[in-house]
Amino acid sequence: xxxxxxxxxxxxxxxxxxxxxxxVPSLLHTPLMSGMNxxxxxxxxxxxxxxxxxxxxxxxxxxxxxxxxxxxxVTAGFVVTHRMLRMFKGGSAKETA
Amino acid sequence: MTPATLIVAVVLVGGILxxxxxxNSPGTAVRGNLLLAACVAVAIVATILGVGADAAQWxxxxxxxxxxxxxxxxxxxxxxxxxxxxxxxxxNGLGGAASALVGAVILVAVAADxxxxxxxxxxxxxxxxxxxAATLSGSLVAAGKLHGxxxxxxxxxxxxxxxxxxxxxxxxxxxxxxxxVPGLRTAITLTLTCLCLVYGVxxxxxxxxxxxxxxxxxxxxxxxxxxxxxxxxxxxxxxxAVGAVVGTAGLILTQIMCRAMNRSxxxxxxxxxxxxxxxxxxxxxxxxxxxxxxxxxxxPSDHAPAxxxxxxxxxxxxxxxxxxxxxxYGMALAQAQQQVKQLADLLEGRGKKVTYAIHPVAGRxxxxxxxxxxxxxxxxxxxxxxxAANALLPxxxxxxxxxxxxxxxxxxxxxxxxxxxxxxxxxxxxxxxLIVCNFDRKPGYAGVPNTLYDRPGTILMLGDAKESxxxxxxxxxxxx
Numbered sequence: 166x167x168x169x170x171x172x173x174x175x176x177x178x179x180x181x182x183x184x185x186x187x188x189v190p191s192l193l194h195t196p197l198m199s200g201m202n203x204x205x206x207x208x209x210x211x212x213x214x215x216x217x218x219x220x221x222x223x224x225x226x227x228x229x230x231x232x233x234x235x236x237x238x239v240t241a242g243f244v245v246t247h248r249m250l251r252m253f254k255g256g257s258a259k260e261t262a
Numbered sequence: 263m264t265p266a267t268l269i270v271a272v273v274l275v276g277g278i279l280x281x282x283x284x285x286n287s288p289g290t291a292v293r294g295n296l297l298l299a300a301c302v303a304v305a306i307v308a309t310i311l312g313v314g315a316d317a318a319q320w321x322x323x324x325x326x327x328x329x330x331x332x333x334x335x336x337x338x339x340x341x342x343x344x345x346x347x348x349x350x351x352x353x354n355g356l357g358g359a360a361s362a363l364v365g366a367v368i369l370v371a372v373a374a375d376x377x378x379x380x381x382x383x384x385x386x387x388x389x390x391x392x393x394x395a396a397t398l399s400g401s402l403v404a405a406g407k408l409h410g411x412x413x414x415x416x417x418x419x420x421x422x423x424x425x426x427x428x429x430x431x432x433x434x435x436x437x438x439x440x441x442x443v444p445g446l447r448t449a450i451t452l453t454l455t456c457l458c459l460v461y462g463v464x465x466x467x468x469x470x471x472x473x474x475x476x477x478x479x480x481x482x483x484x485x486x487x488x489x490x491x492x493x494x495x496x497x498x499x500x501x502x503a504v505g506a507v508v509g510t511a512g513l514i515l516t517q518i519m520c521r522a523m524n525r526s527x528x529x530x531x532x533x534x535x536x537x538x539x540x541x542x543x544x545x546x547x548x549x550x551x552x553x554x555x556x557x558x559x560x561x562p563s564d565h566a567p568a569x570x571x572x573x574x575x576x577x578x579x580x581x582x583x584x585x586x587x588x589x590x591y592g593m594a595l596a597q598a599q600q601q602v603k604q605l606a607d608l609l610e611g612r613g614k615k616v617t618y619a620i621h622p623v624a625g626r627x628x629x630x631x632x633x634x635x636x637x638x639x640x641x642x643x644x645x646x647x648x649x650a651a652n653a654l655l656p657x658x659x660x661x662x663x664x665x666x667x668x669x670x671x672x673x674x675x676x677x678x679x680x681x682x683x684x685x686x687x688x689x690x691x692x693x694x695x696l697i698v699c700n701f702d703r704k705p706g707y708a709g710v711p712n713t714l715y716d717r718p719g720t721i722l723m724l725g726d727a728k729e730s731x732x733x734x735x736x737x738x739x740x741x742x
């Protein structure tokens with residue numbers, strides 16, 4: 166994967182993300198933040214790669230610790246967000262799509 | 263990267279963006295969150311399958327993965343809603359720690375006998391380490407403050423600016439050195455980690471209570487940035503894209519929070535505040551008398567009217583048809599949201615219209631009040647944001663403030679030169695009647711006395727918000 170492709174992906178994701186995220190109402194800012202927080206645990210992918218590709222035992226051990234930490238972040242983050250979102254109920258039946 | 267993995271990555275990024283799109287409405291947000299979670303799950307499986315190392319190599323990482331999953335589940339299911347701000351801060355720190363560890367592993371362990379790791383690779387890894395470490399320690403301090411383990415106040419650190427600048431310069435120098443000087447990598451890695459951990463601590467210690475929403479958003483952004491940098495380090499497209507999205511999300515929230523407080527990001531993170539003396543002088547309100555002694559009212563029963571025509575709380579509540587409740591951090595602190603909901607139910611039972619006005623920075627994290635009220639079963643279409651609330655307040659018969667101060671202070675519109683001047687506030691002053699259930703008459707976080715307290719017609723109910731709101735409900739039921 167060339168660095169150029171990565172840079173382009175980074176810029177594109179930022180631009181599209183900016184548009185989508187700006188549209189989230191303040192009502193949902195906490196779940197949004199906690200959902201994004203869970204998503205930042207995606208670094209578990211890098212940890213997994215490092216955990217098998219590192220040539221030294223120390224490297225593999227450290228990366229495995231990173232796997233566990235990131236996984237806690239991902240799991241707890243999404244579950245907590247889910248619990249929060251489930252509490253949001255509309256009074257009238259006007260469910261916005 | 264093979265074309266197949268590239269396609270998987272692109273599809274997953276698409277799925278995640280759709281998930282975020284669904285997060286913008288309460289009706290679809292649950293699905294959006296599930297889609298995000300599913301995308302991450304697929305990404306993890308795809309990464310494991312994609313590497314194709316032998317089973318023995320996977321043993322430890324998979325055990326770690328399972329352990330993380332289990333701990334995360336237990337943590338999330340046991341967390342109470344009142345602890346949400348500190349849970350989010352803590353989790354954020356863990357993500358930062360993971361990115362930092364990946365950076366460290368690439369710097370020290372991979373580069374050990376792999377000349378393949380280029381100068382650029384090592385610099386990127388060092389950056390991931392630096393940002394991740396600062397995220398970790400900053401988030402832990404923030405979580406500690408929110409959990410009450412340390413003071414919520416801004417801790418003044420002498421020579422902070424010089425120290426912060428020196429730390430950043432030193433860290434930047436080490437990041438730069440980590441590329442061309444692979445021989446010193448262990449020493450550089452350890453020093454860099456320490457420097458960045460210290461930076462995170464001094465950064466977060468400086469930040470006081472009401473600036474917390476900004477800090478949390480910013481740390482959230484940093485954890486995304488750390489993940490994106492880690493993505494560059496392992497050359498993973500998905501990780502780069504998703505990290506960038508998370509970084510953007512945090513920045514947008516930071517921007518919204520700063521705007522809602524009328525403070526620049528720089529002022530928040532450096533802890534710069536206008537002198538409170540100037541603030542007090544600039545307020546025209548009669549604040550000279552010792553406010554703690556001449557409290558006009560304690561409870562509706564012993565309320566002595568300032569003038570003969572001032573209605574009692576019960577009369578106010580009974581007469582009002584259109585009522586707006588304005589919650590603040592005081593409601594969270596007193597855990598009064600259930601009482602607020604009960605009061606609203608009583609009022610609605612009498613055919614009155616009750617809505618809630620939510621200021622963007624009320625509470626300790628973005629959207630804090632919405633979550634608390636949702637937990638108390640308040641329907642979300644009664645939760646108004648700043649603009650909608652300010653459109654409604656001039657027509658409201660009664661505004662009931664529950665533990666909010668700076669966000670309703672009219673001084674923000676008039677008192678030039680005070681810290682809150684220019685900050686968009688909820689115009690509680692424009693409602694016909696006003697009941698304030700705050701703990702005391704002290705100025706809010708911004709240190710500016712609230713001119714509403716001394717306005718004729720304002721009914722102050724000092725003390726625990728839970729009791730004050732219950733007293734209001736009591737006053738209402740007695741007059742049936």
